[in-house]
Amino acid sequence: MSTALIDTIAAIATAEGPAGVAVVRLSGPDAWSIAEQLVRHPGTPMTRRRAGRFFHAQIADPASGAVMDDGLVLLFRAPASFTGEDVVELQVHGGLAPPRAVLRAVLAAGARLAAPGEFTRRAFLNGRIDLTQAEAVMDLVHARSERAAQAARAQLAGGLGQKIEALYGDAIALCADVEAQLDFEAGELPPRVRGEAEAVRTSIQERIARLLATTREGALLRHGATVVIGGCPNAGKSSLLNALLGKDRAIVSHKAGTTRDMIEESVVLDGIHLRLTDTAGLRETESFVEQEGVARARHALENADLVIYLIDVSRPLAEQHPHLFTRIFREEPSRILFVRNKIDLPSRISPDSLADLSPIISLSLRTGEGLPELKAALVRQLGTENEATVQPAVAERHSAELATTAEALHKGGELLTGDDSRLVLAAGEFRRAADALGRIIGKSCSKDLLDSIFSRFCLGK
């Protein structure tokens, strides 16, 4: 792309609202000359100053000459900037009015209002970052927990992009090897060549499987974990929600059937972002409203990333049907955490009858006993094996492309045995695998794909 075709864009890069500082960013070939029209300062003219420096100036409306604000001017020259273009950042006073007035004047002086994500899109188009790094910018600014931010930073540093880049290179080479064979001789692949191709294919498949294994963690980091509290009426579910939130959010009462609507709240526990949901107690009931509450509770429990199932030890087990959830427990033990609540009261449940449900946390929401253990168990069950260093974890878009890659490689592998006509198809499948990998990092991607990714960014990014 020639720079002449590229215009200069501008936007407020900081969140709107009362704040000490706001940043109006300009990027493009005319960034410096447009900014210079607004900047009033003694000394060296702005366009003759060195990049990588900043200076203090008054910011005036070029049309009227009226001073709008004063602040710092930061100068960057292509390619040493976030976008890879000439960039000027005007650090003015925060709030609504000052940055908006400055932006209006910048637009009047010849810049175009940037589309959502357009700065990051330019950084990608100018080769400053790959597509996974561009997506990491968005993950980072949306991160709700320290762990999510660490994973986004690791991805922004290229942790995911480099792995995909290496896979992409291997898939291209695999495709080229098979195609080269076709050019040379008709007939079957010589055993040595086939062996080598198989080894490369298997290695790619294994690395893809490892990346796909991070899909769940990726979703938990990006969207938070849905943790749903279930159990029979009066088990202490709303009391637990309040205890984990550290505030009196849900109504607690000794009357069974208090909660009907689901109550969802966000909380960060040990760097993990949870979306906690309190539900109606599970029981047969005549009340239509409560029936609806119970139906919603079941649906939420079935779809949770993690269920905390409360059992009230002061009442007989027969009334509390935890067996409803032992199926989840048998099939996906990491998706449910059983808790014996009210251990401050005399127990009417023999420990033996809960022996299958392990681990099980003992808790009293009255005294607070067991709450630290419950929090630790929650984090353990939702966290990863590798606590110390947070690795980037794939997002839905990446795992869909990785699944396509794996499927194409599998098909290609089956076609490797056979004559020329099958080898042509095999090479086609390997090409399809490489294309899917290329779309993850943005090597091969359409304008539509870029539009759909960057339109989810907010203005000014």
Ligand SMILES: Nc1nc2c(ncn2[C@@H]2O[C@H](COP(=O)(O)OP(=O)(O)OP(=O)(O)O)[C@@H](O)[C@H]2O)c(=O)[nH]1
């Ligand atoms: N002694 C004792 N009482 C508790 C404990 N946890 C909760 N309770 C009491 O049990 C009663 C029911 O608590 P809730 O938190 O409203 O129970 P729930 O499971 O939300 O009940 P529903 O909304 O009706 O399904 C309240 O009177 C609480 O104070 C506990 O650990 N020990």
Ligand SMILES: [Mg+2]
């Ligand atoms: Mg309740």
